[in-house]
Amino acid sequence: MALTTMDMLEEFVAYVRDPDHDMADILKHYGGGTIYIPTYRSVMRDEELVEDYRRLVDEGKTTQEAVRELCRKYELSKNRVWELTRDVRNPTLF
Numbered sequence: 545m546a547l548t549t550m551d552m553l554e555e556f557v558a559y560v561r562d563p564d565h566d567m568a569d570i571l572k573h574y575g576g577g578t579i580y581i582p583t584y585r586s587v588m589r590d591e592e593l594v595e596d597y598r599r600l601v602d603e604g605k606t607t608q609e610a611v612r613e614l615c616r617k618y619e620l621s622k623n624r625v626w627e628l629t630r631d632v633r634n635p636t637l638f
Contacts, residue, residue, distance in 0.1 A: 549580055590628050593618055597629045
């Protein structure tokens with residue numbers, strides 16, 4: 545599975561909360577970098593979209609039909625919907 549923005553954000557939060565890391569450690573590890581924090585709305589939308597994809601496929605829609613329906617519902621491009629549903633369509637062991 546690919547590393548996601550949420551994975552990186554969770555790692556950052558865990559690192560900062562760890563009492564063994566002081567400000568100097570945080571600056572050494574993350575200093576100069578840019579940390580993207582997605583909006584709550586977009587994260588919830590993405591999770592809802594994946595659940596909708598699973599439901600549509602379970603109901604018998606083809607992958608193509610499900611993607612087209614989700615593009616219309618969420619006003620997203622096909623590429624974005626394909627990207628968001630990648631892990632559901634191609635599960636990996638690790």
